[in-house]
Amino acid sequence: MQAVYRRSSVLIALAVILVLIMADHLQSPTFAFNMGRGNVETTLMQQDSTACAPCGAPCPSARE
Amino acid sequence: MSQASTLTPTRQPLQIDRFVVGVALFGLALLGFLIWLETAPFLVVLFAVGTLLGVALYHGAFGFTAGWRNLVTKKRGAGMRAQLLLFALTSLLMVPLLGNNPDDLIGAVAPVGTSLIVGSFIFGVGMQLGGGCGSGTLFTVGSGNIRMVVTLLFFIIGAVIGSIHLPWWLDLPAVDPISLIDGLGIPGAIAAQWLALGAIAWWVTRIERRAHGNVERAEWRFRSGDNGFLRTLLTGRWPFFWAIAVLAIGNTLTLVLGGSPWGITFAFNLWGAKALQAVGVDMSQFEFWTWDYPAMALADSVLVNITSVMNFGLLLGAMLAAGMANRFNEASRTRPQGRQFLAAIVGGLMLGYGARLGFGCNIGALFSGIASASLHGWIWFASAFLGSMMGIRLRPWFRLPN
Numbered sequence: 371m372q373a374v375y376r377r378s379s380v381l382i383a384l385a386v387i388l389v390l391i392m393a394d395h396l397q398s399p400t401f402a403f404n405m406g407r408g409n410v411e412t413t414l415m416q417q418d419s420t421a422c423a424p425c426g427a428p429c430p431s432a433r434e
Numbered sequence: 435m436s437q438a439s440t441l442t443p444t445r446q447p448l449q450i451d452r453f454v455v456g457v458a459l460f461g462l463a464l465l466g467f468l469i470w471l472e473t474a475p476f477l478v479v480l481f482a483v484g485t486l487l488g489v490a491l492y493h494g495a496f497g498f499t500a501g502w503r504n505l506v507t508k509k510r511g512a513g514m515r516a517q518l519l520l521f522a523l524t525s526l527l528m529v530p531l532l533g534n535n536p537d538d539l540i541g542a543v544a545p546v547g548t549s550l551i552v553g554s555f556i557f558g559v560g561m562q563l564g565g566g567c568g569s570g571t572l573f574t575v576g577s578g579n580i581r582m583v584v585t586l587l588f589f590i591i592g593a594v595i596g597s598i599h600l601p602w603w604l605d606l607p608a609v610d611p612i613s614l615i616d617g618l619g620i621p622g623a624i625a626a627q628w629l630a631l632g633a634i635a636w637w638v639t640r641i642e643r644r645a646h647g648n649v650e651r652a653e654w655r656f657r658s659g660d661n662g663f664l665r666t667l668l669t670g671r672w673p674f675f676w677a678i679a680v681l682a683i684g685n686t687l688t689l690v691l692g693g694s695p696w697g698i699t700f701a702f703n704l705w706g707a708k709a710l711q712a713v714g715v716d717m718s719q720f721e722f723w724t725w726d727y728p729a730m731a732l733a734d735s736v737l738v739n740i741t742s743v744m745n746f747g748l749l750l751g752a753m754l755a756a757g758m759a760n761r762f763n764e765a766s767r768t769r770p771q772g773r774q775f776l777a778a779i780v781g782g783l784m785l786g787y788g789a790r791l792g793f794g795c796n797i798g799a800l801f802s803g804i805a806s807a808s809l810h811g812w813i814w815f816a817s818a819f820l821g822s823m824m825g826i827r828l829r830p831w832f833r834l835p836n
Contacts, residue, residue, distance in 0.1 A: 424695075
């Protein structure tokens with residue numbers, strides 16, 4: 371089957387995603403911690419057991 | 435032509451898209467290495483699980499949207515029964531884990547109320563207009579579908595708007611999460627769910643038999659067909675049951691490794707919020723982003739957010755599978771135009787907004803919700819199905835075939 375895409379488009383799209391991921395990561399507390407800065411709060415296990423939904427929403431009964 | 439050459443089936447040589455497969459493997463290796471280098475081993479494993487789920491969704495052609503539409507328009511129920519079988523199998527695996535480890539594992543439970551009903555209904559309409567659900571959008575984007583890239587973009591925008599509005603919706607009538615495990619115990623919750631799933635399967639089968647006089651049992655197909663096991667495994671198309679098994683085990687692994695079941699759409703929220711933050715918007719002015727989990731995720735790297743990491747794996751897994759099947763970008767041979775393009779925009783917005791109000795998509799709320807024996811998963815199912823029926827009626831206006 372003849373390819374219906376341009377190879378350069380695929381590479382550019384993936385490169386843009388990688389750049390965005392890296393730009394986000396390089397500014398993060400996790401990266402700062404890995405670089406030896408100790409006074410940052412990292413969140414390797416992002417869980418909130420008090421939340422009432424997977425998105426972190428509070429319980430209806432707890433809302434004022 | 436000799437008789438032998440007419441009768442003996444000749445197997446086509448294996449045709450894979452080497453460029454796409456190569457790029458996908460390189461991407462998997464690079465991102466996997468980054469996650470390993472910068473975070474923790476369990477996130478690398480979850481990245482691999484996400485990849486496997488992407489392969490299963492693509493090779494199994496496991497689309498929730500098409501399964502629902504086939505039942506409504508063609509009166510064929512194999513896709514729907516495959517989903518019910520998936521829920522049954524996964525709840526059998528996950529309910530005992532959740533019931534026996536309430537301190538370590540958190541199920542996909544959520545409040546039951548106005549926000550859930552309205553959100554899942556909107557999501558159901560969006561599924562049919564956008565052309566996919568949460569998982570469907572992601573794996574079709576991974577396989578190079580241009581129209582679904584548009585849907586994903588507006589999915590993200592809709593999710594961010596939904597996150598800003600969610601606190602208002604939460605103040606409307608609702609009750610706290612209702613877990614069937616708490617109410618009925620582990621065996622009771624499994625039995626009640628299997629009974630309900632069996633009743634729906636019976637209803638679906640009845641519709642199909644009445645319309646066609648027979649029932650396609652594709653969801654029970656195990657065998658790989660004429661292409662042989664290994665070739666089918668690598669290049670598809672998988673029998674439904676292979677995909678069901680991988681998705682059930684994948685979600686259970688996600689629960690065990692990550693502490694909570696598989697979800698997809700929170701990452702869309704997060705990516706959108708990070709984009710706004712990057713252009714100077716202070717997200718902490720919105721209540722949603724002050725809650726502990728969203729605030730934690732927003733403050734740190736996407737590489738430590740489980741949902742994001744699994745989504746990256748899923749995208750690359752679907753790309754790999756599409757390359758192995760030599761079908762990457764095939765769905766984009768005809769570019770969406772006019773109203774089809776509009777459907778991708780409207781559908782994407784509805785998917786995102788609905789997913790946020792409904793506490794997740796077909797994966798986080800429906801699949802993981804029912805597998806966690808949470809009542810909200812069932813209400814999400816009913817409400818989204820009604821929305822999906824409305825979406826199916828709207829499709830012709832958008833020049834989308836039913």
